[in-house]
Amino acid sequence: MKIMKKKVTAFALMLIATFCVYSSQSVVMEYYLTPDVPVTIRTTANDLLFSIGDMEPVPMEMTGKDMWRDPGTGIDVRFIREKVGGLVKALEMTRFMETVHLEASVDPEALFEDAPQRMPEVLDELVPRLMIANNVPGVSMAGIDDGKVVWTREWGVKEAGSEERVTDATMFEAASMSKAPFAYVVLRMVDRGEFDLDRPLVDIYGTPYEKVVKDTPDDTLHKMITARMVFQHQTGFPNWSRDNPLLPAFEPGTDVRYSGEGFEFCQRVVEDITGLPLNRLMRKELFDPLDMELSNYIWEDHYPEISSSGHDSDGKVMEDRRIIEEPGNAAYTLYTTPYEYALFLIDVMGMTPSDGSLLTDESRQEMLNPTVHDPGRGSLPRAGEPVSEDVYWGLSWRALETTTGTRFHHGGSNSTGFRCLSEFNPEAGDGIIIMTNAVGGSSLRNEVFRMISLP
Numbered sequence: 016m017k018i019m020k021k022k023v024t025a026f027a028l029m030l031i032a033t034f035c036v037y038s039s040q041s042v043v044m045e046y047y048l049t050p051d052v053p054v055t056i057r058t059t060a061n062d063l064l065f066s067i068g069d070m071e072p073v074p075m076e077m078t079g080k081d082m083w084r085d086p087g088t089g090i091d092v093r094f095i096r097e098k099v100g101g102l103v104k105a106l107e108m109t110r111f112m113e114t115v116h117l118e119a120s121v122d123p124e125a126l127f128e129d130a131p132q133r134m135p136e137v138l139d140e141l142v143p144r145l146m147i148a149n150n151v152p153g154v155s156m157a158g159i160d161d162g163k164v165v166w167t168r169e170w171g172v173k174e175a176g177s178e179e180r181v182t183d184a185t186m187f188e189a190a191s192m193s194k195a196p197f198a199y200v201v202l203r204m205v206d207r208g209e210f211d212l213d214r215p216l217v218d219i220y221g222t223p224y225e226k227v228v229k230d231t232p233d234d235t236l237h238k239m240i241t242a243r244m245v246f247q248h249q250t251g252f253p254n255w256s257r258d259n260p261l262l263p264a265f266e267p268g269t270d271v272r273y274s275g276e277g278f279e280f281c282q283r284v285v286e287d288i289t290g291l292p293l294n295r296l297m298r299k300e301l302f303d304p305l306d307m308e309l310s311n312y313i314w315e316d317h318y319p320e321i322s323s324s325g326h327d328s329d330g331k332v333m334e335d336r337r338i339i340e341e342p343g344n345a346a347y348t349l350y351t352t353p354y355e356y357a358l359f360l361i362d363v364m365g366m367t368p369s370d371g372s373l374l375t376d377e378s379r380q381e382m383l384n385p386t387v388h389d390p391g392r393g394s395l396p397r398a399g400e401p402v403s404e405d406v407y408w409g410l411s412w413r414a415l416e417t418t419t420g421t422r423f424h425h426g427g428s429n430s431t432g433f434r435c436l437s438e439f440n441p442e443a444g445d446g447i448i449i450m451t452n453a454v455g456g457s458s459l460r461n462e463v464f465r466m467i468s469l470p
Contacts, residue, residue: 046106046117048144049462050124054106054117056092065092067148088330090147111152111171111330112180113143130398130467134158135166137467142170145462149455150330153181153323157353159439159446162366164357173452174324175332186309186322186350187450190427192435193312193349194278196359197293198246198411200300201285202378209288212243220284226276228260236263242281244268246410247387250277271389271408275346282345292342304373305358310351312343322350325432326453333432347429353448356437360448364441383423383441385414395424395438396465419443428457436460438468 041064044056048067057064057072064072065085075083081094088110095105105118123144130137135158142154153171157164169181204210210219217223217238227237240250244267251263252274264272282293289296294312302310309321325333339348358367365372365379372379385407392406394415403416412423420442427435434456439446449460 044103044119046119047123048108048115048117048148049141049466050122052144052148054108056106065090088150108147110147111175112178113146113170115140115143115147127466134467135168138168138463141463141466142168142459145459146171149453149458149462150326150328151451151453151455151459152326152330153185153452154456154459155181155183155185155187155353155450157357157448159357159361160444162361162364162368162444164354164361167354173322175326175330181323181452183354184309184321184352186318186352187435187452188325188347188427188429188431188433189349189351189356189435189450190347190429190433191275192356192425192427192437193345193347194246194275195363195411195425196297196301196349197278197282197345198382199359199363199374200297201242201246201281202374202382202410203300204285204288206375206378210242210285212246213241216240216242216245216280216284220287224261224280224283226256226261226280228262234262236266237280239267240277240280241268242284243410245274245277245281247271247408248273248277248389249387250274250280252276252280271387271391273392275344278346279344282342286342293345294341294343297343301359301373305355305362305367307351307355307358310349310355312339312345312348312350313341314338314350318350323433323452325429326455327432328454330453330455336431347427353450356448356450357446360437360439360446364439364444364446366444382410383412383414383421385409385412385421385423389413395436395468396461397468398464398466426460434460436464438464 041057041059046054048054052068055066062074063083065075066072073085073087076086078084083092091109093107094103095107096102097104105116108115126140127137146154152175153173155169158166167183169183171181173179173181173185201210205212215238224237244250248271249268251265251267251272254273254275256276261276286292297312327333361367362372387408389406389408394404394406407414412425414421414423420440422438422440424438432454433452435450437448449463451459
């Protein structure tokens with residue numbers, strides 16, 4: 016054992032010496048995961064130091080010939096040498112069972128030129144780099160073109176530390192992307208004359224909402240709230256009241272405040288009308304008609320076998336997972352896959368190939384009619400210069416004007432460690448769905464859009 020340790024130590028010192036020729040000072044090698052995220056290797060007399068972006072340099076552990084590991088992140092680094100001379104010419108970095116190849120002579124900007132025309136191939140180069148940079152163990156995406164799912168892609172693992180890869184059937188929490196499918200089902204009820212978007216929900220319910228604080232000066236305000244106000248986030252309710260009193264912060268319909276509470280209020284009314292708990296209603300009205308076989312608003316017994324785990328900002332598993340039971344919550348509890356969510360978006364765009372869309376043209380146009388300005392909601396980062404930074408609400412969808420038309424989107428962010436995003440252009444019939452299993456997925460999805468989205 017001592018002989019082996021001496022050999023490894025001697026090799027490490029020899030490797031360091033090759034970087035520190037004629038100098039006892041630190042020598043820096045710099046590569047780039049993306050144009051903005053450098054990977055830096057510093058060599059000293061005793062250590063090989065490693066950092067990504069602005070992280071503090073940390074000592075690496077030698078695991079074999081030209082093989083090193085950052086013990087904190089679990090990133091494996093392999094030096095690739097020239098056959099003649101033995102100089103290091105490139106790095107290979109492996110994390111979450113994905114490997115990226117970095118060469119100092121290659122400008123990463125060039126790797127992603129003309130990206131919208133080369134998807135999804137360019138994603139195979141970009142996404143593993145972003146996973147490493149943002150501590151995201153697993154990513155799944157689906158792409159829509161001309162009203163069809165034309166590609167799906169998966170990277171990484173369902174849970175950090177495991178070897179179970181993400182597949183196209185791996186379930187993710189859609190988080191706030193749960194809201195739009197529920198609004199869609201309500202619009203189906205409107206089409207059948209079973210619901211009125213502009214009638215106060217309290218009138219339909221026949222009683223005040225039980226979560227609202229009673230006998231206060233503002234108690235009457237919530238009696239003004241309609242489903243349209245819910246879907247355009249004009250109820251005045253907070254996102255979640257938690258243990259605080261639930262009251263509108265302003266007269267409903269006069270301002271914008273993003274609210275999950277509003278969707279839960281509307282859900283209670285819809286469940287009362289239909290006599291069905293949310294998940295059974297969604298199965299009947301949306302999932303079964305669109306062949307969304309895996310999707311649910313509640314936790315199923317077999318989900319541990321097919322679902323992903325959420326992770327924190329360091330890419331570590333978050334153990335405190337919510338197990339959602341009946342009836343589920345319209346605002347955030349949808350479990351689904353990018354492929355199945357893509358089937359929903361295709362129907363939203365009116366391009367379902369079999370029996371036509373589930374909505375009438377009138378209701379679809381109303382859903383995708385961006386009429387309410389949201390000054391507090393910034394636009395998505397995009398490749399190229401946006402036509403406008405102003406975001407407007409349709410019915411449960413945000414809309415942004417771009418050089419390629421009006422693009423609708425909605426993100427998702429659950430405290431259990433899931434970050435998602437969907438975007439589509441109904442005029443072109445294209446779209447993309449991104450689902451990730453870590454808090455760092457917010458940065459990952461934004462970087463995908465900033466670097467390769469259509470302008």
